[in-house]
Amino acid sequence: MTEAVQRRPLPAAFARELAAAFGPRFTTSAAECLQHGRDESAYAPMPPDAVLYASSTEEVAQAVRLCAAHRVPVIPYGVGSSVEGHLLALRGGLSIDLSRMDQVLAVRPQDLSATAQAGCTREGLNAALRGTGFFFSVDPGANASLGGMAATAASGTNTVRYGTMRDNVLALMVVTADGSIVRTARRARKSSAGYCLTQLFAGSEGTLGIITEVTVRLHPQPEAIAAAVVCFPGVREAVETVIEAMQSGVPLARAEMLDSLTIRAINVHSRTTLTEAPTLFLEFSGSEAQVQEQSGVLRELAEAHGGGDFQWATRPEERSRLWTPRHYAYFACLQLRPGSRSLTTDACVPLSALAECIAETVEDIATSGLIAPVFGHVGDGNFHCLLLVDPASAEEAALAESLSERIVRRAIRHDGTCTGEHGVGLHKMRYLEEEHGEAAVAVMRRIKQALDPLDILNPGKVVQV
Amino acid sequence: MTEAVQRRPLPAAFARELAAAFGPRFTTSAAECLQHGRDESAYAPMPPDAVLYASSTEEVAQAVRLCAAHRVPVIPYGVGSSVEGHLLALRGGLSIDLSRMDQVLAVRPQDLSATAQAGCTREGLNAALRGTGFFFSVDPGANASLGGMAATAASGTNTVRYGTMRDNVLALMVVTADGSIVRTARRARKSSAGYCLTQLFAGSEGTLGIITEVTVRLHPQPEAIAAAVVCFPGVREAVETVIEAMQSGVPLARAEMLDSLTIRAINVHSRTTLTEAPTLFLEFSGSEAQVQEQSGVLRELAEAHGGGDFQWATRPEERSRLWTPRHYAYFACLQLRPGSRSLTTDACVPLSALAECIAETVEDIATSGLIAPVFGHVGDGNFHCLLLVDPASAEEAALAESLSERIVRRAIRHDGTCTGEHGVGLHKMRYLEEEHGEAAVAVMRRIKQALDPLDILNPGKVVQV
Numbered sequence: 001m002t003e004a005v006q007r008r009p010l011p012a013a014f015a016r017e018l019a020a021a022f023g024p025r026f027t028t029s030a031a032e033c034l035q036h037g038r039d040e041s042a043y044a045p046m047p048p049d050a051v052l053y054a055s056s057t058e059e060v061a062q063a064v065r066l067c068a069a070h071r072v073p074v075i076p077y078g079v080g081s082s083v084e085g086h087l088l089a090l091r092g093g094l095s096i097d098l099s100r101m102d103q104v105l106a107v108r109p110q111d112l113s114a115t116a117q118a119g120c121t122r123e124g125l126n127a128a129l130r131g132t133g134f135f136f137s138v139d140p141g142a143n144a145s146l147g148g149m150a151a152t153a154a155s156g157t158n159t160v161r162y163g164t165m166r167d168n169v170l171a172l173m174v175v176t177a178d179g180s181i182v183r184t185a186r187r188a189r190k191s192s193a194g195y196c197l198t199q200l201f202a203g204s205e206g207t208l209g210i211i212t213e214v215t216v217r218l219h220p221q222p223e224a225i226a227a228a229v230v231c232f233p234g235v236r237e238a239v240e241t242v243i244e245a246m247q248s249g250v251p252l253a254r255a256e257m258l259d260s261l262t263i264r265a266i267n268v269h270s271r272t273t274l275t276e277a278p279t280l281f282l283e284f285s286g287s288e289a290q291v292q293e294q295s296g297v298l299r300e301l302a303e304a305h306g307g308g309d310f311q312w313a314t315r316p317e318e319r320s321r322l323w324t325p326r327h328y329a330y331f332a333c334l335q336l337r338p339g340s341r342s343l344t345t346d347a348c349v350p351l352s353a354l355a356e357c358i359a360e361t362v363e364d365i366a367t368s369g370l371i372a373p374v375f376g377h378v379g380d381g382n383f384h385c386l387l388l389v390d391p392a393s394a395e396e397a398a399l400a401e402s403l404s405e406r407i408v409r410r411a412i413r414h415d416g417t418c419t420g421e422h423g424v425g426l427h428k429m430r431y432l433e434e435e436h437g438e439a440a441v442a443v444m445r446r447i448k449q450a451l452d453p454l455d456i457l458n459p460g461k462v463v464q465v
Numbered sequence: 466m467t468e469a470v471q472r473r474p475l476p477a478a479f480a481r482e483l484a485a486a487f488g489p490r491f492t493t494s495a496a497e498c499l500q501h502g503r504d505e506s507a508y509a510p511m512p513p514d515a516v517l518y519a520s521s522t523e524e525v526a527q528a529v530r531l532c533a534a535h536r537v538p539v540i541p542y543g544v545g546s547s548v549e550g551h552l553l554a555l556r557g558g559l560s561i562d563l564s565r566m567d568q569v570l571a572v573r574p575q576d577l578s579a580t581a582q583a584g585c586t587r588e589g590l591n592a593a594l595r596g597t598g599f600f601f602s603v604d605p606g607a608n609a610s611l612g613g614m615a616a617t618a619a620s621g622t623n624t625v626r627y628g629t630m631r632d633n634v635l636a637l638m639v640v641t642a643d644g645s646i647v648r649t650a651r652r653a654r655k656s657s658a659g660y661c662l663t664q665l666f667a668g669s670e671g672t673l674g675i676i677t678e679v680t681v682r683l684h685p686q687p688e689a690i691a692a693a694v695v696c697f698p699g700v701r702e703a704v705e706t707v708i709e710a711m712q713s714g715v716p717l718a719r720a721e722m723l724d725s726l727t728i729r730a731i732n733v734h735s736r737t738t739l740t741e742a743p744t745l746f747l748e749f750s751g752s753e754a755q756v757q758e759q760s761g762v763l764r765e766l767a768e769a770h771g772g773g774d775f776q777w778a779t780r781p782e783e784r785s786r787l788w789t790p791r792h793y794a795y796f797a798c799l800q801l802r803p804g805s806r807s808l809t810t811d812a813c814v815p816l817s818a819l820a821e822c823i824a825e826t827v828e829d830i831a832t833s834g835l836i837a838p839v840f841g842h843v844g845d846g847n848f849h850c851l852l853l854v855d856p857a858s859a860e861e862a863a864l865a866e867s868l869s870e871r872i873v874r875r876a877i878r879h880d881g882t883c884t885g886e887h888g889v890g891l892h893k894m895r896y897l898e899e900e901h902g903e904a905a906v907a908v909m910r911r912i913k914q915a916l917d918p919l920d921i922l923n924p925g926k927v928v929q930v
Contacts, residue, residue, distance in 0.1 A: 110708065110817035133712075153657040164655050166664075167632065180904040188813040189845050190629050191882035192618040192668055194889055194897050194927055195909045199631075199664035203657055220714035243575065247598075249685035249751070251716075286714070293754055348653040352575035380654050417656035424659055432659050439645040443916065444660045450915035451908065462659055 007092040010049040014070040018052060018094075021062060025053040036075075036095040039082040040142070041427065042343050042389070042397075048075060048089035053097045057173055057181055057212040060096055064210065065179030067094055067456050075458045076210045078119060078145030082152060083344055084425025086205050090460040096210060098147055104128040105213065113170055113187060115215040118147025125216075134218040137162035140421065141330065146214040152423035153203035157326075158283070160246070160379030161253045162219055164421070166202050173213035174201050177452040187215060200447070205423050206458035208451050222285035225253070226295055227319040229311045230302050231277040235259060235362065235374075237305040238278045239355040242378045244301050246351070250294050254283035255379040256326055259362065262333060262373040266325040269332030274325070275308065280378075281326045283319075333373045333386045340371075340388040343400045347411035348382040348420025357414050358383055361407055368403050370396070382420035409434070424462045432463065472557040475514040479535040483517060483559075486527060490518040501540075501560035504547040505607070506892065507808050507854070507862075513540060513554035518562045522638055522646055522677040525561055529675065530644030532559055532921050540923045541675045543584060543610030547617060548809055549890025551670050555925040561675060563612055569593040570678065578635055578652060580680040583612025590681075599683040602627035605886065606795065611679040617888035618668035622791075623748070625711070625844030626718045627684055629886070631667050638678030639666045642917040652680060665912070670888050671923035673916045687750035690718070691760055692784040694776045695767050696742040700724060700827065700839075702770040703743045704820040707843045709766050711816070715759050719748035720844040721791055724827065727798060727838040731790040734797030739790070740773065745843075746791045748784075798838045798851045805836075805853040808865045812876035813847040813885025822879050823848055826872055833868050835861070847885035874899070889927045897928065 010028070018026040027033075028050045037047030054060045067074040073093025080087065089095065101117035102124055108114060109132050116125050121143045125136045138149060140156040148154070150172060155164035162168065171185040174197075184197035201209050232238040235257065242255045258266070260276045267274055280302070284294040291314075299310060313322040325332070334342060349357050358374060365372045365385065376383025385407060387400040408418040408431050418424075418431040433441045444463045448455075455465055475493070483491040492498075493515045502512030519525045532539040538558025545552065554560065566582035567589055573579060574597050581590050588608045590601045603614060605621040613619070615637060620629035627633065636650040639662075649662035666674050697703040700722065707720045723731070725741045732739055745767070749759040764775060778787040790797070799807060814822050823839060830837045830850065841848025850872060852865040873883040873896050883889075883896040898906045909928045913920075920930055 108815070108817065109712065111815040112711065113815070153655075153661070155655055159655065166655075166661070176904070176908060180907070182904045182908055183902055184905065186877070186880045186882055186900060187815045188847075188876075188881040188885060189816070190618075190620055190624065190631075190813060190847065190885050192811075192884045192886050192888040193882045193893065193900055194668075194906070195673070195912055196618070196631070196664045196668050197901075197905060197908060199661045200912075203659075203661050208660070220712055222714060246577065247574065247685055249687060287758055289754055289758055293752055346657075348655060350573070350576040350578070350652045351654070352573060382653075382655065411653075412651070415651045416653040417651055417658045419657045420653060420655050421657050423657040428658065435651060435658055436662075437648055439641070439647045440649065440662060441659070442645070443641060443647055443662060446915045447660055447665075447912060450911045 010072065010092070011070045014066060014072055015050065017066055018050070018063065022052055027051050036077050036087070036097060037089050039080050039085060039087050041083050041085045041425070042341050043085040043088055043426065046088040046090055048095040049092045051095045051097055053100050055100055057175065060175045060210055060212050061179045061181050063094065063096060064175050064177065068178060068454060071454055071456060073456050073459050076147065076151070076206045078148030079121065079143065081142035081144045082148065082425060083422050084427040086152065086423060086425040086461060088426060098145065098212070101212065107132060109134050109218070111187065112218045113215055114218055115213060116146055117213055118211045119145050121145050122149065129218065133221050135221055136216055137219050138165050138168055146216065147211040150202050150211050150214050151205050153421070155380065155421040157254045157256055157377060159377060160255055161251055166199060168217045169198055169202050169214060170217060171215040172198055172201050172211050174209035174211050176209045177454065177457050182209065203423065205425065205462050207448060207462045208457060224288045224291045225283060225285045225319060226291045227313045227322045228282045228295065229279060229322055231275045231279040231308045233306045235278045235358050236355040237307065238280050239358065239378050241280065241301045241305045241307060243351045245298055246379060248297060250297050252282065252379055253285040254281065256281040256375065257378040258326065258329060258375040259373060262329055262375045265332040265336045265373055266329060269335050270325045270328060272325050281323060329375055334388070336373065337371050337388045341391045343387040343389060343404055345385045345387065345404050345407045346382070346419045346422040347407050347416060348380060349411050349414040349416030351381050353414035353416065354378060354381045357410055360410060361385060364403060364406055368399060370400060370403060380420060381416065426461060429462065429464065475537065475557070476535045479531060479537055480515065482531055483515070483528065487517055492516050501542050501552070501562060502554050504545050504550060504552050506548050506550045506890070507806050508550040508553055508891065511553040511555060513560040514557040516560045516562055518565050520565055522640065525640045525675055525677050526644045526646050528559065528561060529640050529642065533643060533919060536919055536921060538921050538924050541612065541616070541671045543613030544586065544608065546607035546609045547613065547890060548887050549892040551617065551888060551890040551926060553891060563610065563677070566677065572597060574599055574683070576652065577683045578680055579683055580678060581611055582678055583676045584610050586610050587614065594683065598686050600686055601681055602684050603630050603633055611681065612676040615667050615676050615679050616670050618886070620845065620886040622719045622721055622842060624842060625720050626716055631664060633682045634663055634667050634679060635682060636680040637663055637666050637676050639674035639676050641674045642919065642922050647674065668888070670890065670927050672913060672927045673922060689753045689756045690748060690750045690784060691756045692778045692787045693747045693760065694744060694787055695772045696740045696744040698742070698771045700743045700823050701820040702772065703745050704823065704843050706745065706766045706770045706772060708816045710763055711844055713762060715762050717747065717844055718750040719746065721746040721840065722843040723791065723794060723840040724838060727794055727840045730797040730801045730838055731794060734800050735790040735793060737790050746788060794840055799853065801838065802836050802853045804855070806856045808852040808854060808869055810850045810852065810869050810872045811884045811887040812872050812881060813845060814876050814879040814881030816846050818879035818881065819843060819846045822875055825875060826850060829868060829871055833864060835864060835868060845885060846881065891926060894927065894929065
């Protein structure tokens with residue numbers, strides 16, 4: 001599944017210089033290297049040769065300059081929650097661990113923005129915002145680092161209302177391949193001043209630069225929140241209810257569709273008694289009156305699509321109880337087949353194609369014989385299949401891989417994307433040209449070559465140079 | 466104000482080949498060249514040597530390939546409404562006029578998206594959307610082309626609610642410097658599949674590629690809209706009312722602040738009797754109940770800041786009557802000094818700095834002796850000063866230029882941008898390094914060199930190579 005490995009030992013002079021500069025924060029310990037050579041993907045670990053625990057942007061810049069001088073690959077590491085092999089050290093090199101750079105540097109309620117170091121997690125930032133009346137919206141499930149979320153253009157359950165990481169990043173601090181420090185933008189809410197470096201580095205997965213600081217938008221805490229769960233006769237009816245709500249301008253806060261198998265997994269894992277049918281987990285927010293109004297519209301739309309009774313929750317602890325099963329869906333699904341690993345797909349298609357695309361996929365899964373629950377952020381057109389495989393079975397891995405490929409191709413055929421929010425990493429590289437065309441990938445390659453001429457930044461990922 | 470002109474005559478072979486390929490749609494007529502060599506900026510015209518009226522993406526690609534073969538500069542032209550000298554043919558060359566590429570190619574209500582050729586104007590697109598229940602939101606005032614709006618990352622009065630052109634572009638079709646045709650993305654509402662070419666070409670002002678098709682988001686027409694006008698004792702109070710509304714999560718549809726001088730200009734121009742004081746023009750939209758609720762919050766906030774009585778309008782013709790003066794503010798202001806031209810500034814700062822920044826600017830204007838009304842999209846932190854100068858007076862031009870420079874520097878000092886929505890063009894190039902730093906501009910330059918190695922795409926704009 002991966003390119004032929006071209007590893008060379010870490011140059012001795014390089015290791016000496018890093019040890020001299022950073023003391024015990026630079027390590028070649030096998031255990032630490034191993035820990036930094038695996039993520040949440042199904043790939044076997046590929047450890048780097050060394051790890052540096054950086055404490056500042058200047059230190060990252062200094063380390064990258066040494067990497068450039070010695071032609072050593074360099075891979076940024078946040079919390080290791082990526083799912084496409086983003087951080088595997090294909091060619092060895094240095095992993096720069098940013099997790100100690102976890103400070104919230106500024107909270108500016110009046111500007112609706114905050115700045116944090118890249119290693120700060122989304123929960124860390126939200127903890128710092130407690131009591132301000134504002135929150136940071138992007139929630140990919142894992143307690144990912146802000147730098148990692150920016151680097152993969154992550155999104156998650158409330159994207160339908162508040163947008164993706166791209167929509168919420170105002171500016172980045174980035175160390176480029178020559179060890180320069182670039183601030184991509186100032187803090188105005190909009191700007192037309194030159195090429196949009198913020199969005200170029202966002203989603204570049206460490207291949208164009210290492211993100212060290214992130215300035216994000218904040219949103220006011222809504223006055224009222226209501227959560228609801230409702231089940232449907234089929235996936236199509238559930239999806240269409242959400243699409244019609246969006247067409248009516250209902251600002252849904254979250255709209256998650258879980259298929260029957262996911263619900264069964266949840267019932268077992270969380271000891272719930274949800275009806276095992278395609279189900280929407282919904283959240284509404286705004287003023288009390290707005291929440292009432294939105295809920296009313298959804299109730300009508302759901303009813304028209306054969307939806308069952310709504311379960312409601314408005315108090316925080318009730319909402320949490322109602323939604324917690326959704327938050328644990330991933331882990332619950334893994335337990336459908338204890339000992340299995342998941343190859344997780346990430347197709348995202350135009351809304352009009354979503355119901356059909358999911359329906360075709362569910363049939364495809366049934367034919368394949370694999371166990372593969374399906375759930376998704378249906379307001380975005382994005383859904384995941386967890387293809388559960390026995391890690392010891394090459395046959396199952398091949399079966400899952402070919403199913404994953406059909407899911408990708410189906411998404412592209414529907415004018416969608418191979419990855420809505422997980423990123424390319426290693427696993428989706430082969431689809432980039434199919435999705436974007438040769439000319440577009442050639443442009444990406446020229447950008448990579450221009451900004452990283454030595455190919456030291458997370459080499460072998462996103463685009464092949 | 467501009468670089469030394471390096472013009473060379475159009476190569477005869479080039480002109481022959483274009484004439485052969487495109488017949489009378491290729492012209493070297495002086496009148497047509499002149500028309501394509503000026504925009505709405507205060508710059509004197511700099512005409513290209515020839516104009517091509519293109520009718521398809523393939524034709525644009527063919528023309529660009531000829532330009533590359535003969536090293537002829539090529540500048541895209543939409544409707545000529547840019548304001549920073551974007552389309553001046555500094556080095557002559559070919560202007561590709563896209564205005565005949567004005568077709569709406571697809572309207573997809575279920576996907577909340579539409580695709581149009583780059584020469585289609587925003588009003589053209591909205592006309593095609595009539596009766597669908599959806600609209601295209603970005604409104605920069607002028608009836609600009611969608612390609613031009615994407616190329617300058619335009620925004621306008623309803624950005625506070627619906628976002629900028631960047632936020633509303635899903636995908637672009639672009640002809641690159643070698644005449645390749647690149648589609649930057651498919652039509653999913655989000656994607657993490659590789660470098661974000663959409664946002665790289667958006668805002669690149671024709672220097673990285675020529676946009677030939679634009680796929681944009683659509684928004685559902687709100688059920689109810691209410692417009693209001695309210696005046697304040699000072700600019701600060703007006704601005705703070707809007708900022709507090711945003712902090713409270715009120716989804717204002719529009720929030721425009723006009724200073725007393727702008728109101729005076731409007732009263733003269735539109736024969737209105739508005740109180741000559743800093744004034745907010747507001748728009749609320751949503752369901753009837755939401756509009757009621759939002760209006761109530763704004764009334765309270767305005768009152769707390771000394772705001773006067775609200776004038777309201779809800780029926781379309783009343784709203785139009787109430788808002789029309791705002792839409793004509795630019796022209797009304799020019800009439801404050803008949804025969805004058807305007808050097809229009811475009812500072813955009815973090816919200817917390819806006820009131821102070823405008824207040825300092827108003828004082829600065831008073832000291833300068835220039836007539837310069839101020840108005841702005843205060844929810845975005847963006848404001849414009851129209852520095853009205855006698856086009857025959859070099860002294861006034863210099864005075865205006867130095868005032869404009871102080872406004873830019875003040876914005877940058879407040880961690881804002883020299884241009885919130887107009888773009889860099891020729892006029893803001895000198896501030897790019899001050900705003901972004903040397904390292905960031907070096908990255909932009911490397912991108913330009915990588916994607917346009919012959920420097921034929923709108924040369925001499927945005928970044929100097």
